[in-house]
Amino acid sequence: MSYSNSQKNLPRAVSLLPPVEFATQVLDHEESGAKTYVLPIHGQGVFLFSVTEPANLEGEIVSISFWDTFYKDGLRFTLGVGTLELSRISEETPLATVNTGLVQNRNAFYWISLDAHQRAIKFGVGEARLETMSFQYVLEGKTTDENHELVRFLEKLTTIKIPSVDSFKPIKLLRDPIVQSSPLRVKNTEELTMGDIANNSFLPKSNLSTIAQKLYDNVAGKRFVLDDESFSQFSQAIEYSIANPNGWCNATLIKKSGEFGEKNLNKTYLRITLGVNSGESPGVPYVMEIWPPGHYSPIHNHAGANAIIRVLHGAISVKLFPFLGTDDEESVAGFAVATFSKDDITWISPEMNQIHQLKNLDGNVETCITIQCYMYDAEDQTHYDYFDYLGTKGNTEHYEPDSDADFVWFKAQMKSEWEAHLKEQEEQFLKSNL
Structure with missing residues (x-):
C-alpha cells in the first residue's frame, strides 16, 4: 500500500466526516433514505465506516452496496452482529455467507477493500490492513476469459451506497486497496x-x-544523537538519575x-x-x-x-x-x-x-x-x-x-547530577587505600 500521492494527483485518503467541505468533494446525492459516495478510482479503494449501536439497527443489519455508473449491477455487503453476506446484485444466490461482521464494541470501526486487478473483496475490523482482515472473497471464473470479464465488472463499480441512519458513520475513503502488509521499519x-x-x-x-x-x-x-561532543556521557547520566534515589528522573517517575x-x-x-x-x-x-x-x-x-x-x-x-x-x-x-x-x-x-x-x-x-x-x-x-x-x-x-521538562534544561540538569556523581566517586577514590 502506497502512502505517497503518485496517481493523477488524487488524494490517498478523503475524509467523509466534518469538516463538511471534504465530504462534499465525494458526496453525490441522497435518495430514498440512502447516501452515495464516488470511489476516487473506479473499481478500487477502501471504505471505512463505523456503526455506533450495531444491535439497535432496524433488523440488526446494515447494507452497503458498490454500484456501477448506471445502477445496473454491483456488489452488496449485508452486515449484522457476527454475520456477513456478500452478493452480486444481479444474482439471486449470495456469493458468500460467513460468521463475521459487526462487533459489540462502540469504539469499533470497519473497512471494505475493493481490488479489481486481483478480483478481491476484503472486510475487516479496525485499521484497514491485512492483519485486521476477517473476510476475503476472490471472484473466480472457470476460464481466463471469464476472469477478464470479472475484472471488467469490478472496474465498472464507481459508487458506494450506504444507509442514511444516525448510527452509521462513513469515515474515510482510501484510494488504494489493501494488498499487502505495511512494514513497520x-x-x-x-x-x-x-x-x-x-x-x-x-x-x-x-x-x-x-x-x-x-x-x-x-x-x-x-x-x-544523545551522546554528542557537548555531553558524551548523556545516556549514562540519564541511567544514573533513574537509579539514584535523589535523582531528578527517579523523583519525577515516582511523582x-x-x-x-x-x-x-x-x-x-x-x-x-x-x-x-x-x-x-x-x-x-x-x-x-x-x-x-x-x-x-x-x-x-x-x-x-x-x-x-x-x-x-x-x-x-x-x-x-x-x-x-x-x-x-x-x-x-x-x-x-x-x-x-x-x-x-x-x-x-x-x-x-x-x-x-x-x-x-x-x-x-x-x-x-x-x-x-x-x-x-x-x-x-x-x-x-x-x-x-x-x-x-x-x-x-x-x-x-x-x-516533564524542556530538553535544554533537562540536559543541563543531567550534566550537573553526573558531574556531582563523578566528583563524589573521585573523592571516594582519593580516600581509599587500594
Missing part, C-alpha cells in the same frame, strides 16, 4: 536494497506521506506513578520536549521519551496525527491494536508486536499504527530513550489535541500531551 533511499523491496521488509522513506517525510528528515540525521489511574510506577515514562507547540501537532511536536526497563504506556491513540519514532538508546517494544477498546485492556487483542533497537525508525499515519502500547521489556538492562515527533495532516482542520487512552476501568480517558 522505515529505511532511507540510500540504504534501501532490491531485497528490501522484494521481501517487503522495510517501508521506503519516499512512501511516507509528505508530512511524515518532513518529520523523518528532521530526526533521522547522523548527528541527531507520575498515578498519572494514568491507580498508582503504578511501571506505568510511567518521562516526556522531555524540544521546542514549542506551534499549533501543528498534539502538544509539542518533538518529544524525547525515557523508558526504564519494565516501564510501559497505557494503550492509546495519537489524535489522528502523523508521527515518526526513532530509538536513540536501548530498545522499545510496540504492540499494535486494531482500535481502542472500551471494556478493559484485554477487550481488544493486539495483532502484532515489534521491537525496535538503536537507530530503528518506525511510523504512524492518520490511518495506520494509530493505536499502540509501548514497553521496555522486563528483561532489558538498558533504559530506552526515543525521539517522537508529531504533525497533523495539512488537510486536518480538527486538530484534536488529546491522546485517548484506555483507563484501568476500561473507560476511554483523554491525555493532553504535556512536558
Whole structure:
C-alpha cells in the first residue's frame, strides 16, 4: 500500500466526516433514505465506516452496496452482529455467507477493500490492513476469459451506497486497496536494497506521506544523537538519575506513578520536549521519551496525527491494536508486536499504527530513550489535541500531551547530577587505600 500521492494527483485518503467541505468533494446525492459516495478510482479503494449501536439497527443489519455508473449491477455487503453476506446484485444466490461482521464494541470501526486487478473483496475490523482482515472473497471464473470479464465488472463499480441512519458513520475513503502488509521499519533511499523491496521488509522513506517525510528528515540525521561532543556521557547520566534515589528522573517517575489511574510506577515514562507547540501537532511536536526497563504506556491513540519514532538508546517494544477498546485492556487483542533497537525508525499515519502500547521489556538492562515527533495532516482542520487512552476501568480517558521538562534544561540538569556523581566517586577514590 502506497502512502505517497503518485496517481493523477488524487488524494490517498478523503475524509467523509466534518469538516463538511471534504465530504462534499465525494458526496453525490441522497435518495430514498440512502447516501452515495464516488470511489476516487473506479473499481478500487477502501471504505471505512463505523456503526455506533450495531444491535439497535432496524433488523440488526446494515447494507452497503458498490454500484456501477448506471445502477445496473454491483456488489452488496449485508452486515449484522457476527454475520456477513456478500452478493452480486444481479444474482439471486449470495456469493458468500460467513460468521463475521459487526462487533459489540462502540469504539469499533470497519473497512471494505475493493481490488479489481486481483478480483478481491476484503472486510475487516479496525485499521484497514491485512492483519485486521476477517473476510476475503476472490471472484473466480472457470476460464481466463471469464476472469477478464470479472475484472471488467469490478472496474465498472464507481459508487458506494450506504444507509442514511444516525448510527452509521462513513469515515474515510482510501484510494488504494489493501494488498499487502505495511512494514513497520522505515529505511532511507540510500540504504534501501532490491531485497528490501522484494521481501517487503522495510517501508521506503519516499512512501511516507509528505508530512511524515518532513518529520523523518528532521530526526533521522547522523548527528541527531544523545551522546554528542557537548555531553558524551548523556545516556549514562540519564541511567544514573533513574537509579539514584535523589535523582531528578527517579523523583519525577515516582511523582507520575498515578498519572494514568491507580498508582503504578511501571506505568510511567518521562516526556522531555524540544521546542514549542506551534499549533501543528498534539502538544509539542518533538518529544524525547525515557523508558526504564519494565516501564510501559497505557494503550492509546495519537489524535489522528502523523508521527515518526526513532530509538536513540536501548530498545522499545510496540504492540499494535486494531482500535481502542472500551471494556478493559484485554477487550481488544493486539495483532502484532515489534521491537525496535538503536537507530530503528518506525511510523504512524492518520490511518495506520494509530493505536499502540509501548514497553521496555522486563528483561532489558538498558533504559530506552526515543525521539517522537508529531504533525497533523495539512488537510486536518480538527486538530484534536488529546491522546485517548484506555483507563484501568476500561473507560476511554483523554491525555493532553504535556512536558516533564524542556530538553535544554533537562540536559543541563543531567550534566550537573553526573558531574556531582563523578566528583563524589573521585573523592571516594582519593580516600581509599587500594
